[in-house]
Amino acid sequence: MTDFLTSIQAALGLPQTPEAICFTSTGALPSAFAVTDLACASIAAAGLAVAELLCRQTGRWPSLEVDRRLASFWFATSLRPVGWSVPPLWDPIAGDYATRDGWIRLHTNAPHHRASAERVLGQCADRATMAAKVSQWGKTELEQAVVDAGGCAAEMRSWEQWQTHPQGVAVNAEPLIHFAANIHQTEKTWQGSVAQPLAGIKVLDLTRVLAGPIASRFLAGLGADVLRVDPPDWNEPGVVPEVTLGKRCTRLNLHDKSDRAVFEALLKDTDILLHGYRADALERLGYGQDERQNIAPGLIDVSLNAYGWCGPWQNRRGFDSLVQMSSGIADAGMHWKKTDKPTPLPVQALDHGTGYLMAASAIRALTERLSSGHCSSARLSLARTAKLLLEHGQVNTPQALRAEDAGDQGMLIEQTSWGPAHRLQVPLKMTGTPLQWTIPAGELGSHRAQWW
Template structure:
């Protein structure tokens, strides 16, 4: 843990001080997933503590419960009398090809259509398996990606090291900092209890990593407004990740909606986005235009496969990156299994989310101090490299099973029904993580601050 945490602290410019960890046990995996969960949450907490230290002169005490951190990397929500929809589309998953394995990611309807454009329409997994079995993995990966879909053949870590994209990721930092401009130091509108009060966060992220970041920021008092396109939905994760936020829809191909978006952006302190590297540029909102609209804007972004190399604009998700970079193959060998074995949770997404939140808070701290406006870029593939290189197998006992005491006392009245959340794994003395809004459906609010 010390080694992994110190790497994260160095990437974020945080003091390399130890952070108190409580509870024992670990998620079963070929990799130190519990350590990654604890380190990334600890880093977000430490960034918060350093902001408070800078503003108040007092450094709060921190601790992270490793067991609760592991559970939050799966899901924090415990519905009362209702169920969250399934996370995966019925035909999403791993399939055997003629010469290995491939993963198809078909959760979004247009991604499923792309896969079926290549493989033909299918009704269920057995039908898809029969189609996939006729292909070799490289050709099928290429064909699905070319059709606008999402697929990843299973590679080993050594294969990934020899791949041009693996080599590109190796050359990238865990957090890539970009300096923009220097203006006047900003007044702090927060307090010890709500350190991010008064900070407006415009959230253009989807599915997991980015929404995990903005959920954390909302828990510290930031005003988070999530914007989605008119037809986007992700029912399996929305109840988990929209806690603390308001959620609206805008069509950035519509002139009136673009004006609304530009007004929102102009008033934002922080933009979070997780589109492919070229997507905002194609919408007319490249980095230079964003800076023109909002000169003091802090911009924190992520993508799947890194910000350089031939795959920098490739669609990707946590499960695909695990297949590409050797994690699923290492899991298969670790378990001596007959198929790919991913991590027990989507740890690349969650960890990258907390690292994004930490980077955002570091940038906000710097803007408060000096007026300097900076941005940060992260990627799932670079977080995967951190995990792989710092944490090959371990023999810790399994985590103690969840019990009633792990749930918070409050009942959250979500858009779908009442629910509990697990108790938060991070304790910052004098600064409780607490959210002002229950989880709500996408498009439930108006696009305004």
């Protein structure tokens, strides 16, 4: 735990204050890696960033507490529907497949990603058909073919193989969080309070599954006005009830002239921009970093991608499960479990961990902006968070947590767009600053594209 938190605090530029936070409860998610420690440390870091902001503005440092059990559960799901169910997280043919020389994972949740895989392999109605087709390919050859077709795939590599792969070499040389100062300055003042430190802060969320939405959910819980923007045809039904808590959600087509005008008007008044497009996507839309700063001179710009910001894969599509395959996590899990197939982490820990680091980065940049007027940007990646997890080695978890262990945590009732649900108590407690959300989880595109 200490190693994780020390590394994260150093990356954020936060003071090393081990006595400033208390960790409670016992147990850990069963895994080859210290997943629960990563969960606690990343949530704690976000809390420490809030504490620093409050201390700078009020002169008082709040006490902080992180519950290990709740942190573990929030890294999976915090929602328990009552009388309805969340749609399946995975497309029927998404998953791991044996090739003639190893393993590969196909990510087909988005319809266009499935279509790309099927352009290479042919249409498949079920996993058995897909498995038969994949078995005829070599893993490296198939990975490249699916990627070239616009799809998402990752062969299983060991950590040793990843360390010598050109992309592994590139991302492992990057900092966990890359901060960069912008030339613009602003004289905006703090409008928040101890109870709602981010009141008056406008957050424009251009992220999708899953890290970015975790970040904006945390910011919303601190009083920020979060507006999520999705394309007209995008949906992610398996995670929307989990991550839209506290947000308003709208849709804009950034290829449409009138929608671009609306977007630019929103961006002009934005304090924090979160985006998770591939590294070159906003540039190709005409909204590169210079353009964003010109539209919103005081902007705090926080971005993430899958495989890092340099190297041959910097623009590659990717998701948590794929990065686990590429970076050696699934391979290490296979050896830990003594099985013959990929064994990923028990939760999407790279997504969740990176999400809380994004939130901490945004708050850290806001604190600096309030103190000096200087604005900054931050870049993170799932692959770099994977390195953080891998660096702290394999573990044994004799006190394994189970999903049913969450039942005694005092859940709250939330009236979501789909029906009532129990929402777990939050794992982070700060004196005088409760994480709380005034907007229940709701459908994408259910609000107007405007600030409150």
